[in-house]
Amino acid sequence: MEKFCDNSSEDRIQEISVDNRFVKLLNELKSCTEMEQQHIIEEMNEYITVMDAEEINTTFTSNVYNKIKQLTEKNKLFSENTIALLKHIGFCRVSKNSLSNSFNNSFLRNVILGMITKETMKKEGRNEKHLVDLCECYLMQDKDPNETFILDNCIPFLLKCALSKEKNQIQRKEVEIALLAVSNTSEYYNAEEELYLEEIKEIILHHQEHSNLTWLAYQSAWYFLIKRLRFERNLVIIVVSELHFAREAAKELEELTKRVNWNKKDLERKEEESKEVDAIKRWATTMSDYFRLTAQFKLWNGDYIGLIRCFVELCRKARENEREIFEKYFYLLYKMTQLSDENIGDLLDGGAVNYFVEELYQPSLKYEIINTSLRFVTNTIRQLKKYTANEEDKMKNKAIKMKIYEILEEEGFEDIATSFRNNQRFDFVDKIVLMKL
Template sequence: MEQFTEAEQKQKIEEMNEIVDGMNEEEFEVVFNEEFSLLGGRFEQMIIEEEKKNEENEESLLVDLCECYLSLHYYSSEIGEIISIIVPCLLKAASVKEENEEAQKEVEMALLALSNINECIEVKQELYLKEITEIIKHQQKHRNLTHLAYQSAWLFFIYRFFKDRNLEDTIANELHFGREAARELEELTRNVNWKKKKEEMSKEEAKEELTLVRWLQTLNSYIYKNKLRNEENVELINSIVQIYRAAKGNNEEISFKCIYSLRTAAKWGVVKVVDLLNGGAVDTVLEGMQLPTLDDNVMRNCLYFFMNVSKRLKKKTDDELEEAKRKELNRKFFEKLEEEGYEDTIASFHEKFEFLHGIYSLGTLLKISEYFVNV
């Protein structure tokens, strides 16, 4: 692009953004696979050069360059230097408070690009913490971001949690992730037309469904890393249950992600077992095991859920009152399984489950789902 003026470069980048937005995953891979490293390296060079100019009237060009670069998911040995430019640049673009459609689109693009900085990339707190916190708090007060923009802001922040456990209190207690995620999930669940096939959806309907899928991805990351228990996490699990019941029989991808989230919650203990039982999570997973279209991946996650709950219920305590509660809950849990006819079946897999996990890892064709459907 050296032969073009800066204005022409900006126009070309905008045109490229439009083309990339219209590509599906296969088309994107075909176009960029051959020249991927060269293209990523060139964007890095252009970003560094543009940042050094420090010209306020060309900030939009730097923003476009940063968004294009992150859309490539290309990370070289220079990623540390590039990230220190990209993150402040895009957070500044995402902090615009104007509410007209064009400004809102720019904010959404900036946050969506930031959410591509995955959990493996370390970003220093001074580059983002104040700004991302303010963006989230402003949204909580004014509700001016799109669903996708807000989800992208949270995904960027949750990914930072993987490298920095000091963020736990800010995310869970100051910014109330559980409450906010539950509210967004409930609203998106109402907005999605569950009876429509993907090809029948309008662009806006498809976007809402995509945002719901992305929220479930964010939840899995949060549940995996978070060790704080609070009532908002209970809200979150209840929202996942409601999504599953809306998606069951209509959307296999979302149904699977819901079961996976419940499995993760059962393992890492972000809520008590009693909340899984009372909030409908146990019933939901049992429903998942009874679907006529059940496949092995779903069944595997259902089994993991029950294995995880069972392990937690077997942990005895020295406190007499807590021990009595544990025994009573254990009784209720297995009564629930017995009502559905799964107690003996699940118990029989308890000791063998690690072996079964090894078989799945090797890709052996073990049709365990067919067995459970026929039990």
């Protein structure tokens, strides 16, 4: 223990390759007391926290998981320390989107499954805290968990844990982990509403009133619910009109955006700011799934204008130093033009039309950005030119088209379009955008 914690430990760790680093540290654990192990695992967890997705995948191979299994079975690694290590590995895997097959291909997977089954089958003396820990280890590590198993044995216990309304830091972290684990379940799992709906609604509504969840916990609760839309279509009205997904997502994104210094690059960010950047990326994934799963529903409302404004602001702020975020929200805005003519007015009011025209003036544009920006404009016109027998809708669409053409004229869009005419890949611009009303 003293050897691990001396002043040369950092240099010694840096000399070990990424592939072997944790195997070496795990070997050091077997000769320590439980308290000494806790200290080493805390050090290990701190290092895991600053790893990126690639480093996590490189480090935690099936061999490392098998080593953890061997140490635990031989009582060389105390059970609570095993849980603490596995939960943190899983937490970082999911929050940084670095899932791989290494846990699935290890012997440790079946051990964890067996432990969960044993605990759930107890009629008396069930340790629910231990069960929740095991379920979190499993759901955050397994790339392809068994559907029936997790629906029957994991989801109810994790949501019960997440219903905690305590605001102390330890409990908030436990709720965050539980919801992150739940959010990692596949959208293809057809969970019955009685397994989750009332609980997840209560979690979301309570946070809306009392702000008791962390950034990641609240996003995870929404992500789990959005995934259920694939099979439970009646949830759409609840998500849109009762829980106000678009309004809440806009509020979260607006606050997160304020907390990030966009002049910094990713490697320059402190740990807390990196978490907020990761949360912004996860919201993009949640909303992409939402728009994909609800495209056929006519439930667009005024909540979306604020969301569009947030997307535009994020594109502008993230363009230079956070290209992943820029591209995620750039393409989310573009996809909105493919959904319905109902949302074109909101795209206009939210500043998206102005933004996509402005984007074409940026230097050194890639083909994909030029193409998407041009198609954004043409799609808005195309949607508004769709036939409608409703005179009120006709007048509304004509007014929106006039505003859009005013913006195009002010921004000199015809000159922009002309500059691309010699490129056959952009011949669609003349046919639609420059048509008279």
